[in-house]
Amino acid sequence: MAEPRILKLGILADTSDLVKGLKGAESAVNDSGSRIGEGFKKVGVAVAAAGAAIGTFAIALGKQSIQAAIQAESEQNRLAQILRTTGATEKEIQVLDQQAKALERVGVVSGGNIKVLQSQLATFDLSAGAIQRLTPAILDYVTAEKGAAASADDFKSMTNGLAQALNGNFASLTKTGFVLDENTKEMIKNGTETERAEALVQVLNSTYKGFNETLAETSEGRLIQLRNNFDQIKERIGNVLLPVLQQLTEFFVQKILPVIDNLVARFEKDANPAISKMKDVIVEFVLPALKNLWAFLTDYFFPTIKNLLTPVIDILRKAFEFLSNKVQE
Numbered sequence: 001m002a003e004p005r006i007l008k009l010g011i012l013a014d015t016s017d018l019v020k021g022l023k024g025a026e027s028a029v030n031d032s033g034s035r036i037g038e039g040f041k042k043v044g045v046a047v048a049a050a051g052a053a054i055g056t057f058a059i060a061l062g063k064q065s066i067q068a069a070i071q072a073e074s075e076q077n078r079l080a081q082i083l084r085t086t087g088a089t090e091k092e093i094q095v096l097d098q099q100a101k102a103l104e105r106v107g108v109v110s111g112g113n114i115k116v117l118q119s120q121l122a123t124f125d126l127s128a129g130a131i132q133r134l135t136p137a138i139l140d141y142v143t144a145e146k147g148a149a150a151s152a153d154d155f156k157s158m159t160n161g162l163a164q165a166l167n168g169n170f171a172s173l174t175k176t177g178f179v180l181d182e183n184t185k186e187m188i189k190n191g192t193e194t195e196r197a198e199a200l201v202q203v204l205n206s207t208y209k210g211f212n213e214t215l216a217e218t219s220e221g222r223l224i225q226l227r228n229n230f231d232q233i234k235e236r237i238g239n240v241l242l243p244v245l246q247q248l249t250e251f252f253v254q255k256i257l258p259v260i261d262n263l264v265a266r267f268e269k270d271a272n273p274a275i276s277k278m279k280d281v282i283v284e285f286v287l288p289a290l291k292n293l294w295a296f297l298t299d300y301f302f303p304t305i306k307n308l309l310t311p312v313i314d315i316l317r318k319a320f321e322f323l324s325n326k327v328q329e
Contacts, residue, residue: 103135114135116156
């Protein structure tokens with residue numbers, strides 16, 4: 001009988017080991033699951049934080065973009081209005097706008113400051129043609145005297161001085177070291193507008209020609225150009241968002257507020273509306289509002305947001321190109 005007891009004890013011993021092994025495995029699995037769960041929690045927190053950061057950035061970018069678009073529109077309207085009062089045509093106004101954009105791409109001066117310069121010249125009743133001829137030379141002059149980061153006030157004050165020179169007051173030129181011969185003074189004083197502008201351009205070019213573009217090749221200039229590129233992109237985004245904001249405002253005023261007013265009026269008539277009336281409320285007020293909202297989103301909002309992808313991609317591309325160039329240096 002001894003053998004069966006030995007066999008039974010052996011089986012019990014083996015089973016005990018198996019149970020211990022299973023419990024150990026279960027503990028290991030639970031421990032691993034706990035660590036994995038903690039890992040997912042950490043990932044979730046990181047994703048949430050990243051999402052919040054992206055959302056904050058998007059809101060800030062949208063706000064800055066709208067402000068940039070409004071500022072650019074204001075600058076262009078000021079220039080256009082001044083030029084119209086002096087008899088400039090819409091085509092001439094458009095040419096100056098295109099000139100500002102082209103000069104911004106090749107130099108360090110922002111489009112806004114170029115518009116400041118052009119507008120200031122326009123206040124002296126100069127023609128669009130004379131303004132177009134003078135603008136590049138004045139950009140070279142101001143950036144040479146004030147540096148790549150010349151401010152709007154710098155452009156305004158120094159342009160005023162040059163415009164006064166066109167009327168025979170040469171102080172702004174002589175105090176900066178220009179030596180004018182009598183023939184040049186005579187031409188600037190008494191020549192036609194075209195002759196006076198050309199004479200002043202020759203004076204400025206004799207010392208500063210190409211300075212604005214040369215600055216764009218320096219480290220400081222490339223940084224300023226990158227900033228200007230970002231400002232251009234923000235302006236483009238703002239030009240897209242501004243109509244969206246206006247449309248959204250009009251949509252709520254014309255489509256949503258009347259629904260809310262009608263809904264409030266319905267509840268004011270019956271302070272304790274029955275549950276059965278809620279169906280009528282939903283059918284009569286809520287569903288039309290949702291239908292209007294969906295139409296707005298699909299017909300206008302979503303297509304507009306899709307168009308925003310292009311300037312956003314431009315931001316990333318320009319930033320990558322700039323960083324790549326810096327690394328290669």
